[in-house]
Amino acid sequence: MRRIKLTVAYDGTNYCGWQVQPNGITIEETLNRALCALTGEKIAVIGASRTDAGVHAMGNVAVFDTESPIPPERFSYALNQKLPDDIVVVSSEDVPPDWHPRYRTVIKTYEYRILNARVPDPTRRLTRYFVSYHLNLQLMQKAAEYLVGEHDFVSFCNVRTNVEDTVRTIYSLDVLKNEDEIIIRIRGNGFLYNMVRIIVGTLIRVGRGFYTPEQVKEILDARNRKSAGVTAPPQGLMLMKIEYPDGEVQ
């Protein structure tokens, strides 16, 4: 039995998120079906990040165990023949049998993309959040500084399951401008449920002038979800990569 690690990119538009669920087709389930079709084995992948419906990825990570004689690096090619064209296996490789994509120290990088323009662009509607209001970039950048570091991010977490430990570390949080887009790039050792999208929703309120940058520190200190901004919609969010401590970059 060998363990294979996949790096997976997808357009999340047509899926009910990553995780298998009864009421709709998910990325995980689609990968499982392609692996079963390829190997003849009943395979269930273990994913690193359970992205929500409509959220995209350039480098999510999943592992599975197999008896198949297919060379590890060939899985990506073979799987792409069986997957729909909105899911792409970017690479595949052997890992040790006890290598687990979640129970390890990682650095995850997300990007959230805002189309900040006068009119919406229909060709970007599924991958950008359209905001027509003027957003003050400098204020957003100043507010972002308060969130960098180790903090209790419970104010930036929607309740889903009981997470006992809500302390996380954000290594960097950059607010960048690229033509008519504002890109919020966030690197951290893990993120609570909807945390990136609540941070984005809060930074947008700062950019519009509804919160001062200093109020973001108060929201953090309040340790209360009600104090933060609304959750930004999923389509602007993309999981860019997951870095593992042994130096591998996905």
Add this chain to the structure above:
Amino acid sequence: MRRIKLTVAYDGTNYCGWQVQPNGITIEETLNRALCALTGEKIAVIGASRTDAGVHAMGNVAVFDTESPIPPERFSYALNQKLPDDIVVVSSEDVPPDWHPRYRTVIKTYEYRILNARVPDPTRRLTRYFVSYHLNLQLMQKAAEYLVGEHDFVSFCNVRTNVEDTVRTIYSLDVLKNEDEIIIRIRGNGFLYNMVRIIVGTLIRVGRGFYTPEQVKEILDARNRKSAGVTAPPQGLMLMKIEYPDGEVQ
């Protein structure tokens, strides 16, 4: 009776092109329906460019006549309430009753976007043409120079209807690199059927080393469609804007 001019952006993925046709939903038909719903009149727009299935636009132009008292600049807002979110009316304005979007001298700008990378990006699959082969940008740029100017472009035209005059002028043809994308931007006074996509298919052949740049001049001189490269697929193509001689820019 007033004539209103619309500037229209759309994601062409889910449409059988611009022009009304019996076997599928088109942009033109969807606009007509929204206008009928808005005004209660039976309205058929006249479009400037009949883009093909899968081709996108940032600034196509259409006009229609109406008795409606809606102020001209309000049509864009009102129509966007009735249109699906993959079609957006960017602006609307009054024009003289004899203003026709096609029978005039115009400058049209198209962009064709190639994702030139090792692996496809599922979030760009509907708006970029994925080419994994190395493309030599300098050779493509050199080849492009031969196409600028007034030429008989019959070698770059797929047969659809009998076009008697196949002479067109290309004002500029730029091959640009932007991160992992190659953007081919072409400005001209009109384009024959599939002309931009055949030029792109031919330039890609140059970029791969199958044609020398000088051969593109030979293809042009041959005045024979069979001598040129294949038609590049529609999803990379976007009609950027149509400039009218009176200085208006759409």
